[in-house]
Amino acid sequence: MLRTALKGVIAHKVRLGLTSLAIVLGVAFVAGTFVFTDTINARFTTLFDDVYAGIDASIRPEQPEFGSAPGTIQGSLPEALLEAVASTEGVQAAAGSVGGFAQIIDAAGEPVGGQGPPTIGGSWIDEPALSALRITDGNGRAPSGAGEVVIDVGTAEAEGFELGDDVRIQTALGTETFEVVGLANFGTESNLAGATMSIFTIDEAQRLFGLEDSFTSIDVVAADGVSAEELVERLTAVAPQDTEVVTGDQQTQEQLDGFTEGLGFLTTALLAFAGVAVLVGAYVIQNTFRIVVAQRTRELALLRAVGATARQVTTLVALEAAIVGFVSSAIGVVSGIGVAAGIKAAMNAGGFGVPDGPLTVEPRTIIAGMTVGMVVTMASALLPARKASRVPPVAAMTETQAPTSPRSLRKRTISGVAVTALGAALLVTGLTLENGATAAVVGAGSFTVFVGISILAPVFAIPIGRLLGRPLPGITGELARENTVRQPRRTASTAAALMIGIALVSFVSIFAASIRASVTDTLEQSFPADLAFSSTNFLEGVSPTVESELEGLEEIATVSAVRTDFIRIDGQELNVGIVAADVERMYDLRPTTEIAEIGEGMLIQRDVLAERGWTVGDVIDVEYPAVGLMPTTIVGTFEDQTFGNYIVGTEAHGDDFFGDAATIVFARLADGVSLDEGIEATQPVLAAFPNIDMNTKADQIAEAEAQVNQMVALFSGLLGLAVIIAVLGIANTLALSIVERTREIGLLRAVGMSRRQVRRMIRAEAVIVAIFGAILGVGVGIGLGWATVSSLADDGLSSFALPAGQLGLWLALAALAGVIAAAGPARKAAKMNVLSAISYE
Amino acid sequence: MTLAPPRTDVAASILDGVKVYGAGDATVRALDGVTFEFPRGQFTAIMGPSGSGKSTMLHTLAGLDTLTSGRVEIGGVDLGSLNDRELTMLRRDNVGFVFQAFNLVPTLTARENIVLPLSIAGTKPDEQWLQQVVKTVGLADRLSHRPSELSGGQQQRVAAARALVSQPEIIFADEPSGNLDSRSGAELLGFMRRAVKGLGQTIVMVTHDPVAAGYADGVVFLADGRIVDGLDDPTPESVLERMKTLGG
Ligand SMILES: Nc1ncnc2c1ncn2[C@@H]1O[C@H](COP(=O)(O)OP(=O)(O)O)[C@@H](O)[C@H]1O
């Protein structure tokens, strides 16, 4: 049986080749995602292991349980603690250090990095066991005085800095110039995962990070024979209140957790795209097997006639699927390594430094890739295999083309509508859920909608196919039209594969347009400030220095900073805006109570308040990162959600959070100062802070648009894979249909149809199928978009926008995809030898 | 494409036609020096045992296949001088076909199948002529049917009507009644004969059936790729007689 199956596969290798490609692409994406994330994990694990390799324990200020960026230490320790620690029994060596934000400015005056890996500033530690930084011979020396800095070899190489060069470095104080006295390696690596590093003397670091007479951490090496746990115990005895003692391993783990969390989102997103690709692949596979089985009716019947049981025929087709699945999954897994390299390159190009090093291929990746590919192929071939078993032996003796029995369309309509409705219900339920299951339920709902519409698609195939074909001119158009409707199921499932990709792309367009419209609306309504300042660095906001220097300008009347941080209510981490009273003069949150009046209380967004069932005047328990639980009164509501759904005042609650950098700083120009004059006046302030962006209202809107457009481009790019697989599906179906129609094409050629007309006919057929799929897709996309946008109305998505131009573009691109899909089959059909085509069996 | 106006009384001709298949030991001379002129307005039958080269002769005459050597002309045009595009247009405008089976496009109605060559050319049918053709084949009430709704005989008559509709220089039919029962076959052949006698068409038909050959104005006998005999105004009996002598 296996041999017969193998022969079957080989005999249909061209047909199955395209199918394999559909599996290969999906599996490659799955495997690629795993390889990529495993690689990042492995690289970071090695790096952090190196960082903390020599440290047995550290004392640091007690860290908030939530609300702080991973890897940044909040608070400080008194310098005097170092002596007490050093004299503790079991401590071999101890060193205090400070860390903070420092961003290197390149020769062109632009900040280096900051959009991904951190820009680290720190103090030099002399004890080699406590620091992973190493300066090799010829690379200079450690910093020994003010105005000196050591930077990492990687950054120096990338930015062209050499020993003795002057380098400008930005900190919260502004920008200062330092001399590069040393270039440090990180253990054996030249760089820490894309981070930039600026290392100063301890005094200089304390000054730059505003931590005079204090440390952010005291790191300790244990004496021989003292375990890390023992050491922690002893240190805890000397450690003052509000500090904590942690082992090196714990810190490694904390750092890794921070990365894994960030990576978790990326993994989920990539796997979701991979899932879409696999789903589309499943359609293509099912369609191919169905057609192949139909075309082999005679062969299968012959097997039955010579004594094969129905079960054996099923097994035969299933085995063929298994062989195809196995081979393509294997190719897919191998290609996944290339995909991972591609994702890595794309991330690097996007400014996120992914550490160099070999790609990690875990056994799990291979198992997952193979399983996904095999299961999807086998499951997709299941129905066609069962159908194959029902071929009666007598079919061997009759004409090849069994007439397609017009299946009960009513039954199909009913089940299609039912499944679609079920999917829609799931989708709506998912969108209104408040907890973490949302994504899964929404995903399942969308999937079910796709299946429902696919069941319905054959019902639409005939009317829509005829309608779409109508404008096509001439006999080629008519033939193309009739060819698309003669096998409605085939046309429908080919189109359905394209539907999925187009639906998701349309959804993204609609969602993005709605965000764009909502953001523009919000900004138009609420942004009376003249200028807004924000940071391009992911991990650091706008320094208070910027705030105070702007205040000092006579062209500027008012300056107001908004910070955002996290609070916890009922254990749920929530974004909170911390605003100054005068923000009202800059930005209209549309509150029911004036900000100046909120005092110790809290404002909660109108709709959120209603949803939570609170009323103004309620006292709720709020957990703040720096001070913990504190009962807080709800004093009013507001509308604008730009700074989150919860707002507290800087005056009353500013100190309940760590860090003093602002998320955004607004400025109002003094009377009689023009916008240009105002911008001009701020330039000297900004000169010291190259990573601060200044925006006018128009800039803000443009920037928001740019971000949304970037999102659309990224998602559309990723979904493009699903579209490509669907196009392969169209090409595959066409190629198979053409084989079926060999004699017919021969006849058309014999009675005078030119090769060009044959090509035109096939192309038109592909275009009709593609547009059919795209119309279904855009329709489903509009539905998904509408459901999502309206359910997110509470979260600031106030307007539902239909980007007609973009949706039209997707339709046009689908038509183009049809043309591309048709290229191969059309050429093949046109090249057919007339005589042999006419006598084709 | 339009052919040169000088309409001689020869619709098509083959001169020293040689067709060789394969190479080396497996070489087959399907046509081995065939020369023949098909008179205009005549119904000519080509007969011969299986493998004698009948289909090959028909295909090369119709421009569906090329000769290894020799020359084929339709309406005075040398097919050897035409490229693929020109050959296609020649078939479209100047040649009609009736094959043994699978003559029709299943997605088109009978009427659409009949006017297919005109549709391909992008021209409108001459309604009067179309009516006449349809009436002659007796399909007036079947025009909106699809091939699957027509009997085998009706399908072949549709094919014949299609061959006639563009008023081609010549019509080639390869065993057109081969798959039909004798009554349907007789209807089809009767129609083809009327097309020649009443409408002035030229038809060349391959057949192995003496009854079918009896409808023709003349018969050419092929054996081993050569013309071995001919017969004018054949009857089934005279054809059978001649076949016996040739066979023996
Ligand atoms: N495409 C081909 N390749 C090789 N030999 C062929 C081919 N077509 C026909 N022949 C051979 O040429 C000879 C004539 O064939 P054909 O014209 O079909 O005969 P008929 O129609 O009289 O039965 C036969 O011997 C046949 O086997």
Ligand SMILES: [Mg+2]
């Ligand atoms: Mg023959």
